[in-house]
Amino acid sequence: MRVKTDEKRQEIVAVATKIFGEMGYHEASMSAISAALGGSKATLYGYFKSKEQLFAAVLTDALEEYGSQVFDALETRHDADLKTVLHEFGHAYLTFVTTPEVMSLGQNAMTQKFSEDLGPELYKNGSQKGWRRVEHFMTAKLDEGALSAPSALVASLQLKGLLESGILEPLRYGCEPHVTFDEAVDYAVAAFLGAYGAQPAS
Structure with missing residues (x-):
């Protein structure tokens, strides 16, 4: 054997x-x-x-190897202000999710109907795992008073949507993004902090 x-x-x-x-x-x-x-x-x-199990390993390993570096940045930049950290994270995240390898794997994943057990497992060990780390970061910022939001999880997912807006959808169809990465991150961080940034005491 x-x-x-x-x-x-x-x-x-x-x-x-x-x-x-x-x-x-x-x-x-x-x-x-x-x-x-x-x-x-x-x-x-x-x-x-099976091929399905192998593809799941490919997707999970890619997210673990490269995606973890993106989310690590949130937990190591204790010396920077929140706006700077969010900008750095936004750029790192968009760079990661728009690499040809990740775009290809993502498109393949969206067109594949996974088995009842494997689908949820893949999501939990992939995208959800990464954004749970963002949720933990947001929770810490809420505790510090740097943010004011009713839910750290919802705030994290809304940041995700803001960052991806105008970038991912056109790329999936082979079109140019509506905005540059710099613009996408600037708009996303401004909107996010405008909604959830702690307001200075009057």
């Missing part, structure tokens, strides 16, 4: 990421992935029981 290794799993995920990106989820096959690996399908199925 062959021993599974992390190195082999990482190799499989890396090759699968490339194949899914080039062919799309529906056209990609376990045969194509195993051929690109130069091994057998038996080895591939030894690590992942």
Whole structure:
């Protein structure tokens, strides 16, 4: 019996990421992935029981590897004012979600109907996990009095919507964004702080 290794799993995920990106989820096959690996399908199925499970690993690993760096910034910039931190986070977030790899994986994910168990698990370990970290950051700012909002979670998700507005939708259709990244971040942060920024005492 062959021993599974992390190195082999990482190799499989890396090759699968490339194949899914080039062919799309529906056209990609376990045969194509195993051929690109130069091994057998038996080895591939030894690590992942299905194409769906492999795609979920590709998506989760990408979000964990690159997305965590984006959300880490919120937890390490204790020396900066809130507006500066939100600007830095906004730029990092938009840069991350608009990379060709993430755009391709996201489009593939949106067109794939996942199984009853895998879909929720993928969401919880991916996008939701990252934005829960933003929620924790917002909660800390509420406790400090730097923000005034009825819900840290809703405020976090509204920031997400503001940042993505005018950027992601046109890109998904192969069109130019309506605004530049700088404009998107400036407008988003201004609107967010206008709604939830703590007002100075009169």
